[in-house]
Amino acid sequence: MQNNRPKENTTLKSTRKPVRVGISIGDINGIGPEVIIKSLRNNEILVDCTPIIYGSTKTMAFHKKAINDNLFNYQRVTDATDAIDKKVNIVSCWDEKVDVQLGKALETGGKYAFLSLEKATQDLAAGKIDVLVTAPISKETIHQAGFKFPGHTEYLADLSGKEDALMMMVSGELRVALVTSHIPLKQVIEDVKQDKILKKIEELNKSLKKDFGIVRPRIAVLGLNPHAGEKGEMGNEEYEEITPAIQKAMEEKILAFGPYPADGFFGSRQYADFDGVLAMYHDQGLTGFKSLAFDDGVNFTAGLPIVRTSPDHGTAFDIAGKGDANEQSMRSAIYLAVDIYRTRKFIKEINENPLPKRPQRESRKPKNDRK
Structure with missing residues (x-):
């Protein structure tokens, strides 16, 4: 089923404030960084959103080189509040050089996926980003790293104080x-x-x-x-x-x-x-x-009170680093997060400022019907 995003007037779109989209990097040994790179290397997406990737510039540079990408550009920022519109921003969640081992389910992959997710959710709670898009995690490796939830859904429900999502x-x-x-x-x-x-x-x-x-x-x-x-x-x-x-x-x-x-x-x-x-x-x-x-x-x-989306596929270790991963689901996840955020905002605004009810005018009978 093709998920065609409705065509909009580009001039109108450019006048709207871009939505600040936080993106957790997922398992660094899987296809998460690759589909992020492929989704954001076309500048058209920057009209709708300001992407803020939670990971490290070194890790993203490794994946960029692995798939021989020449289009993806980014800048490092120390904090999400410093993110610049119409640019891809990266908040470094670790400074050390990581030994990325593409295609391998290792505890280190879960460790850095967890660090990325923690920092992104903290910034979401603090209002530094508007929505969260999560790249795929390996439940096996992230559990080895101390993550105690079945998945993203349950983790975010707990952080939001909800029994269930x-x-x-x-x-x-x-x-x-x-x-x-x-x-x-x-x-x-x-x-x-x-x-x-x-x-x-x-x-x-x-x-x-x-x-x-x-x-x-x-x-x-x-x-x-x-x-x-x-x-x-x-x-x-x-x-x-x-x-x-x-x-x-x-x-x-x-x-x-x-x-x-x-x-x-x-x-x-x-x-x-x-x-x-x-x-x-x-x-x-x-x-x-x-x-x-x-x-x-x-x-x-x-x-939940927050907006979170994710591609519907997993880490796909078997094709990691080969350049074969399809980024469409990740791109759709970014656009859906933006659309839901704007829909929520619009509905909230119209409910806060409803049109005043006009008083009903007393009906007047035709002259011939008056007694």
Whole structure:
């Protein structure tokens, strides 16, 4: 699925203040730095945003040389507040020369990915950057380095003081959110309960309104079992947990429908009739999504006060440093973060300064009707 960014008038775009986009470098032995370089080497992207990369100039120079890039230019700044518009800025999170070993899953890769993420999130909390885009991490190596969360989503939810966040995959008009994310499949059934499903429906509905500007979102809810349980023949979760959650959502005036069997739902393109899709578990939602939008999909952490996006692929150690990595997902992640930030800001402004209600004029009857 092609994620075509709407064409805008360049003159109008240039008059808007660029959004300050913080970018964590990800695992330095993977493709994160490469897709960052490829995404930012075209100056057109600098009209919309001011990129601030959290890593080191030495590490980025290593990756630039590895892929024989001659277009990517950057400048070092000591602090994000010193970042210059229409330039790519790098905040050095470490000064030592790092032994980059492309394609290898090493603890050092996790160490520097964690340092980058920590500094970027600190600056996000301090208001030095507007949004955060995270390059891919290796869960194995970053856990070795002391990272105690299943992934970015859970880490950012904890920092934001939220018990949970909503993991959403986005490509154009296709938006797939998850009830459960980074947990074993055997634990999914324990977690797929009515209250949690309802909460996720509510969060998805809020995000579609606040982050994407959709006034009356239509939400499709997938079943858990094959054929959505086949009326109890293949499981009772649809009848006992999912359908009651949908009904409660509808009582709250949320346009939620389902549960739908996942295979037929994606296979028949039924998703095109909805603004958002809620899947029960990770692979149920992401298999359908990535089959349709592998190259330009974006991982968006919804339900938080901050804006965070990420490309929908991993570290891809097998192709690191070869120049073969596709940067479209990273570029889409940057643009989506900018769009969501501006949508949130616009909606906040119009709600703070609504148009005053005009007093209703008393209706006047025609002269012939007066008594």
